[in-house]
Amino acid sequence: MGEFLHQLASGVALGGVYAIMALALVMIYQATQLINFAQGEMAMFSTYFAWKLMDLGAPYWFAFFATVAASFIAGVAIERLIVRPFANAPVLASVIVFIGLSLIFNSLAGWLYGFSVTSFDSPFSGRPWFGAGYISAHELGAVLVSLCVLALVYVFFRFTPLGLAMRAAAQNPVSSRLVGIRVGWMLAVGWGLAAAIGSVAGMMAAPIVYLDPNMMFGVLLYAFAGAVLGGIDNPFGAAFGGFAVGVLGNLIGAYVVGDEVKLSVALAIIIAVLVWRPSGLFGRRLVARV
Amino acid sequence: MITRRTFLQSSAVAAAFAASADSARADNAPGVTDTEIKIGQTMPYSGPASAYGVIGRTETAYFKMINEQGGVNGRKINLISLDDGYSPPKTVEQTRRLVEDEKVAFIFNSLGTPPNVAIRQYLNDNKIPQLFVATGAAIFADPQHFPWTIGWQPSYVTEAKIFAKHILKTKPDAKIAILYANDGFGKEYLAGLKEGLGADHAGMLIKEASYENSEPTVDSQVVTLQGSGADVFLIAATPKFAAQAIRKTFDIGWTPVRYMTDVSQSIASVMKPAGLDKSKGVITAVYGKDPTDARWKDDPGFKEYAAFIEKYMTPHELIDAFAVYGFGLGATMVQVLKQCGADLSRASVMKQAANLKDLELPMLLPGIKINTSPDNFSPIRQEALASFNGASWEQFGEVLTG
Amino acid sequence: MVERGGTPHTVVTLAIAVFALVFPFFASGYHLYQGEQVLIFAIALLGLNLLTGYNGQISLGHGAFFAIGGYGTAILITKFGLPYWAAIPLASVVCFIAGFLFGFPALRFGGLYLALATFALAVAAPQILIYKGFDAYTGGAMGLQLAKPHAPFGLPFNVDQWLYFFCLASAAALYWAASNLVRGRVGRALIAIRDQPIAAETMGVNAALYKTTCFGVSALYAGVAGGLSAIAVGFVSPESFGLALSLAFLVGIVVGGLASLGGALFGALFIEFVPNIADQLTVSFGESAKALPGAVYGALLILVMAAMPTGVAGAARAAARALAWSRQAKVE
DSSP: OHHHHHHHHHHHHHHHHHHHHHHHHHHHHHHHSOOOTTHHHHHHHHHHHHHHHHHTTOOHHHHHHHHHHHHHHHHHHHIIIIIGGGTTSOHHHHHHHHHHHHHHHHHHHHHHHOSSOBOOOOSSOSSEESTTOSEEHHHHHHHHHHHHHHHHHHHHHHHSHHHHHHHHHHHOHHHHHHTTOOHHHHHHHHHHHHHHHHHHHHHHHHHHHOBOTTTHHHHHHHHHHHHHHHOTTOHHHHHHHHHHHHHHHHHIIIIIIOGGGHHHHHHHHHHHHHHHOTTOSSSOOOOOOO | OOOHHHHHHHHHHHHHHHHHHHHHHHOOOTTBOSSEEEEEEEEOSSSTTGGGHHHHHHHHHHHHHHHHTTOBTTBEEEEEEEEOTTOHHHHHHHHHIIIIISOOSOEEOOBOHHHHHHHHHHHHHTTOOEESOBSOOGGGOOTTTOTTBOOOSOOHHHHHHHHHHHHHHHOTTOOEEEEEESSHHHHHHHHHHHHHHTGGGGGGEEEEEEEOTTOSOOHHHHHHHHHTTOSEEEEEOOHHHHHHHHHHHHHTTOOOEEEEOGGGOOIIIIIHHHOTTTTTTOEEEEOBOOTTOGGGTTOHHHHHHHHHHHHHSOGGGTTOHHHHHHHHHHHHHHHHHHHHTTOOSHHHHHHHHTOOOSBOOTTBOTTOOBOOBTTBOOSOOEEEEEEEOSSSEEEEEEEEEO | OOOOOOHHHHHHHHHHHHHHHHGGGGOOHHHHHHHHHHHHHHHHHHHHHIIIIITOOOOSOHHHHHHHHHHHHHHHHHTTOOOHHHHHHHHHHHHHHHHHHHHHHHHHOOHHHHHHHHHHHHHHHHHHHTOGGGHHHHOGGGOEEOOOOOOGGGOSOOHHHHHHHHHHHHHHHHHHHHHHHHHSHHHHHHHHHHHOHHHHHHTTOOHHHHHHHHHHHHHHHHHHHHHHHHHHHTEEOGGGGOHHHHHHHHHHHHHHOTTOSTHHHHHHHHHHHHHHHHHHHHGGGOGGGGGHHHHHHHHHHHHHHHHOTTHHHHHHHHHHHHHHHHHHHHHO
């Protein structure tokens, strides 16, 4: 029983990180119908930015919020300068651009900071929480942060004018323009938010997975699985999917098929969900009129 | 019947034979001129194994230092280090480029088991030395089948056997769990452990768990291993995952005796991220001096290394275990070239690589020496056990041979 | 839009063919190896382009089919003693079946979902290959080694030259097959399914059959490429077939030009040589910049996409059109 609880707890902790990443992916997907393959590398680069700030002496929370802000700005800039020119190009051209972006971030991080593993501080102590050590204080903190981010995103989209404008721009750009919404800037803000959210994911993940330029790759894959499972056009579904993938991955890997095929399990989840319910557990079902 | 044709043919053969005998003896390898020895290697400067790229950079800097001191026997060493992204097809391409385009004398310390396996046949067929491969896979010490390929570091099998011996000696009723990487490195470790335990103690290994290099964490595997009730935990993992394993073991309140592969002994990359206090008691096998250990502060070998880093590398590489590794390789290579003297043919280089006797290097632990011979292609076979005391690696016991 | 011929097109093709035939006689083994890589990539890109360019199904996982072809060939040669010219076709049939079967669930989802699913396939493939249950066949982490074939019938080619010609012949044959496919009824059906799936169905095109078969055929092409690669490298291991390979294929068809068979060659040249060029460009930055080539390559990708969003073939077509119009304008 103890082992099961441990697996569950570490699954939930990791799941929190996947949930935040999945949220970032959904943010961009909702606005642009594109999946940003570079999200992981952007998050990793943001985390290195935070690390550098702390290396230079900044206290954790200062570095944290500075990084979130800087990532937001960077996200907006990337959308305007690099992604926008391809708005009318074939979809695959954008995909190639994203691949290019990931390579750039990955290599830049390697060049600036080296490829060796470094430690990254956590604002929560690393001590186990409760005697049995099911979940460390940081892991618990990461889960709480995920839930906070989710709540903030919900409040933002539901109750603020900007959030409403963004939702309108994503759903119906033409009508939105007609009522005076600057659709282009809504897209940019969407990217900024996604980058900011991604940076939080990176900073929450780094104390667990440790900081190196390749750290987000595995996380991204599981975040994809989570987003697909939950529904790529539903933020809460995607977040739920992230948690689910974290837990399921651990449990299935530990009790059913063995850890060496865990990635294949993620694959199987994706395919199974897409076959049975292409829009994910909570996504909107799209019915096409013939 | 001897016709004019057969006469001409046989004279041609005789002449060719005489000429080749001469050239086999005296001709230097391609890439060798009066002022330069050109050698090549492939390293993963990009891709999943990019953390090892430091090794190539260290070696390049090391040869730069040697060249500034006059080179070896008046010749400068020109190391051409190409990126293969740890992908065997690319390794083959870059190696062929080094051999056929750049015309290097030989291949030195290319990194990785699959990359080196991919080029081994080609190099052996063409009689090109594949020196000091940067991998602990035991398959590269096979002079009978691959006389042009030689290893350097203690093999993973050697190390696992040293651990096994120690466990049998100190805890004969232990229940062992192992976490291993799902690739050549990890699997050799597992095989080495089983070999070291032997058939009669095979039952001591009660649980195995593997992980993929693309996984975010190994936390789940550690939990599974704890569930088996083992009291000895062997961590055959690369730095990132070793750090995670050490931390998780502590966090879940599991207190087995932890053995860890020497690949992950870097305090900066493993023990510190894991948590120095959480890493207390971890045992590893060491053959090099740890640059963060105050014990070596006044040691001449360490001072040599520190001076090299200060002049040719960046400060944070002082404590990088891979930089120490590259430093040792560079020194070994220079020794081989010195021993070659005036004869820098490929055969001579190979001969001298297999002719290292009790070679001591600045950053090798006292008592550990490099030895090779025509039937011993494992230059380093000794390691000592060390335990982490929260700040540095404390050696205990004597140097052991695997 | 189906490709049209025309004098410039024929001249270019002829020039390429002549070069391809003559170059082995004055090239080193290394250059021949690179030539083989280009041909191998071109074959894989042909297949992927059939699926993604002509039929609109995005696959980020063709590295997995390439791997099945490579491992299949290696296993048939080393464990079952088949000669290479039989092993490759046989392995590619296995790939066809695998692709066809994958095509079924793929029917249910399209667009970016398919991209995600195939992306996961590409990432999971090396893990499946190294699964210890298959160790006896796959050689596990150590992989399998293959000997290079010699020229048959005593032809006067060395090993490298023969292998190059074998790849060249395979590429030419597969190009011819794809070309026929695309120009005929099947090609039109595929394109119709891509552009107007509902209308196509109404016209009686069995979309499901075409789509799954197309998946199978494109997997077959990737499989042939994988098999040739196994022999050219002489070695297969899980590290040879990572995600980077699948992404490179995608880059190849987009840069070469979607829905263009000729573009496959440009795409192949791009993914084979541009990383080396990126390497060269960063040499002047010194030793610490060993990590930079990736960034340069990434930047080049973005620039190429900005300059030619429809790929080299697309740009060439646009240029040809502009030329034709200006000529027409002059006449009028």
